[in-house]
Amino acid sequence: MIGFGFSRPVPIVIIGAGMAGLSAASALVQAGQTPVIFDKGRGIGGRVATRRVMLPDGTQLQFDHGAQFATAKGAGFAAVLGALQTAGLAVEWNTGGDTGGGRSQIIGAPAMSSLARGIAQAAGLQIVQNAAATSVRQDGARWCITFADGSVVQAKRVILTVPAPQLAALLGPDHDAARTGASLPMQPCLTLIAAARAPAPFTAARDNAQDLAWIAQDNSKSSRVSDGLTTWVAQSNLSFSLQHLEKSSDQICALMLPLLCARLGLTAGDIVFSAAHRWRYARADVPLGEPFLHPSAGLYIGGDWCLGPRIEAAWDSVAAIAADILARG
Ligand SMILES: Cc1cc2nc3c(=O)[nH]c(=O)nc-3n(C[C@H](O)[C@H](O)[C@H](O)COP(=O)(O)OP(=O)(O)OC[C@H]3O[C@@H](n4cnc5c(N)ncnc54)[C@H](O)[C@@H]3O)c2cc1C
Numbered sequence: 001m002i003g004f005g006f007s008r009p010v011p012i013v014i015i016g017a018g019m020a021g022l023s024a025a026s027a028l029v030q031a032g033q034t035p036v037i038f039d040k041g042r043g044i045g046g047r048v049a050t051r052r053v054m055l056p057d058g059t060q061l062q063f064d065h066g067a068q069f070a071t072a073k074g075a076g077f078a079a080v081l082g083a084l085q086t087a088g089l090a091v092e093w094n095t096g097g098d099t100g101g102g103r104s105q106i107i108g109a110p111a112m113s114s115l116a117r118g119i120a121q122a123a124g125l126q127i128v129q130n131a132a133a134t135s136v137r138q139d140g141a142r143w144c145i146t147f148a149d150g151s152v153v154q155a156k157r158v159i160l161t162v163p164a165p166q167l168a169a170l171l172g173p174d175h176d177a178a179r180t181g182a183s184l185p186m187q188p189c190l191t192l193i194a195a196a197r198a199p200a201p202f203t204a205a206r207d208n209a210q211d212l213a214w215i216a217q218d219n220s221k222s223s224r225v226s227d228g229l230t231t232w233v234a235q236s237n238l239s240f241s242l243q244h245l246e247k248s249s250d251q252i253c254a255l256m257l258p259l260l261c262a263r264l265g266l267t268a269g270d271i272v273f274s275a276a277h278r279w280r281y282a283r284a285d286v287p288l289g290e291p292f293l294h295p296s297a298g299l300y301i302g303g304d305w306c307l308g309p310r311i312e313a314a315w316d317s318v319a320a321i322a323a324d325i326l327a328r329g
Contacts, residue, residue, distance in 0.1 A: 003151030004128050009142055010036050010153060012325070015133045015170070016161035018046025019311050020303045020318040022116055024159050026123035027322035037125060038145070038153070040132035045116030047279065048108070048311060051193065052225075055273055059227045063193040063218050064112040065277050068233070069093055069105035070311045076319060077312040080119070081106045089118035091222045095204035110223035115311075136160065136170045136299075143298055157298045159321055161314075163281035164288075164305040177295045180288070184305050188245050189282035190236040192256040193218075194274040195229040198266050205263070212259050213237035229272055234260050245278065252276035283309030291320035300325070 012028060014021045017039035028035045043049070049066035070090075072078035084090035085106070093107040108114035120127060132148040136158055143158040160170060164181035171178045192212075204216040214235040219226035234256060236244070244252055253276040261267060284305035292302035300321045307313035 003145075003147055003153040004038075004131065006036070006153050008154075010034075010155045012036070012157045012159065013038065013143070013145055013153060013155035014159045014161065015039075015136070015145070016046065016303070017041070017044035017116070017120070017127050017129070018161060018303070018314060019048055019116065019119075020161035020314040021046075021159070022119045022125065023315040024161070024302075024318040024322045025125045026119055027319055028325065029123045029125060031322075031326050033326075035126070035159075036153075037127045038131040038133060038147070039127065039129055040148075042129055043113060044120060044127060044129070045113045047282070048112050048116055050108075050111035050113040051275075051277070053193075053273060053275075059195075059229070059272070060225050061195050061227065061229065061231055061273060062111055062225045063231060063233055064107070064221070065191050065193050065233060066279065067112060067311055068214070068216055069100065069107045069112075070115065071100050071103040071105060072312055073103070074312065074316065077315050080315065083122070084108075084115060084118050087118055087122070089114045093221050095216070095220070096202075097204065099204050099206055107221050110225075133170055135172075138296065138299070141298075155298075157300070157325065159300045159302065159318065161301075161303045161318055163303065164284065165281060167301065175295070177293050177299075177301050180293060181301075181305075184284055184286065184288060186281040186284045186305060187238055188241040189279045190241045190244060190252050190256065191277045191279060192232075192234040192236075192253060192260055192274065193277070194232045194234070194257060194260055195226065195272045196232065196264070196266055196270045197229060197272055198264070198270040200230045201264055208237050210263075211236055211240040212256065212263060215260065215263060232260060232264070241282075245280070249276045249278065252278065285309060287313070291317050292324075294321075294324070
């Protein structure tokens with residue numbers, strides 16, 4: 001079955017519309033190429049994510065429940081963030097302390113997901129959503145990408161930007177790149193989002209020794225919708241995440257909420273809304289150490305797990321893939 005109306009081979013297919021996939025696509029489009037991104041999600045940005053909530057009484061809330069902010073070490077990604085700031089889609093976030101490792105903390109405006117949407121719109125990227133790839137196989141000089149609905153798209157080149165442990169599902173567990181991916185486990189992170197009818201005692205706190213390693217007042221960020229409530233995002237540390245990963249979202253919420261209340265000096269009665277999100281593949285603490293994998297002609301693989309657990313690393317990894325493709329012509 002021909003997939004998504006693509007009856008001819010697509011020059012470059014990118015799997016994943018996280019910051020890595022967007023990086024490659026925008027560089028390729030700027031060079032006159034016509035890549036197509038496919039993502040299994042309803043939105044774009046991957047782990048750079050924003051959740052919007054409407055309570056039964058009409059109260060509207062939003063939470064950056066994935067990446068909290070972006071920082072730039074290198075000039076390339078600094079220029080990307082600078083362009084987003086100029087366009088009004090990113091601003092600095094001052095937490096009142098050094099939570100950004102001495103670098104400016106840049107957030108999307110009005111939401112973290114604005115970073116991804118801004119990049120996609122500026123470059124006019126072609127993105128197919130709700131498209132979960134299930135296998136990627138070579139067929140002569142072409143690549144066949146099969147999707148969950150059974151449709152197939154052919155491509156001359158394919159760039160995979162899924163988390164490393166998920167490569168086996170696409171390439172087969174015996175593929176060399178899948179074996180490499182399996183050797184780079186990614187650590188989970190459990191995230192609590194909550195809204196309270198109480199003032200905030202602080203803006204952000206980081207302490208890996210605590211079960212809640214990161215706590216941030218989300219509505220201290222510019223332009224956040226919170227309808228007069230204080231909104232919070234809390235992330236568990238690694239040992240808590242591993243211990244409770246397989247619990248249900250409700251169970252995780254029930255465990256994390258009292259911890260948050262204790263840190264903020266709140267009672268359960270102050271909490272208006274709470275929910276938990278499980279990031280199974282949140283961060284690669286021991287990255288590959290190379291910008292990308294190129295196991296065979298036409299197949300490229302990258303993402304944050306190549307260079308480090310940061311948005312910039314995801315960007316740089318797959319920018320290097322785009323540069324390699326353009327250099328080969
Ligand atoms: C809780 C949390 C907090 C973080 N905080 C920060 C922070 O403050 N600062 C920072 O710099 N970094 C932070 N990070 C890390 C940062 O979010 C990541 O490094 C970066 O977003 C990774 O981008 P990526 O494109 O490589 O991967 P992803 O964002 O994971 O993108 C992969 C994309 O591939 C799609 N996909 C996966 N499988 C398939 C498939 N089979 N078919 C189609 N599509 C598929 C997914 O839907 C997703 O959109 C945080 C991460 C988490 C989880």
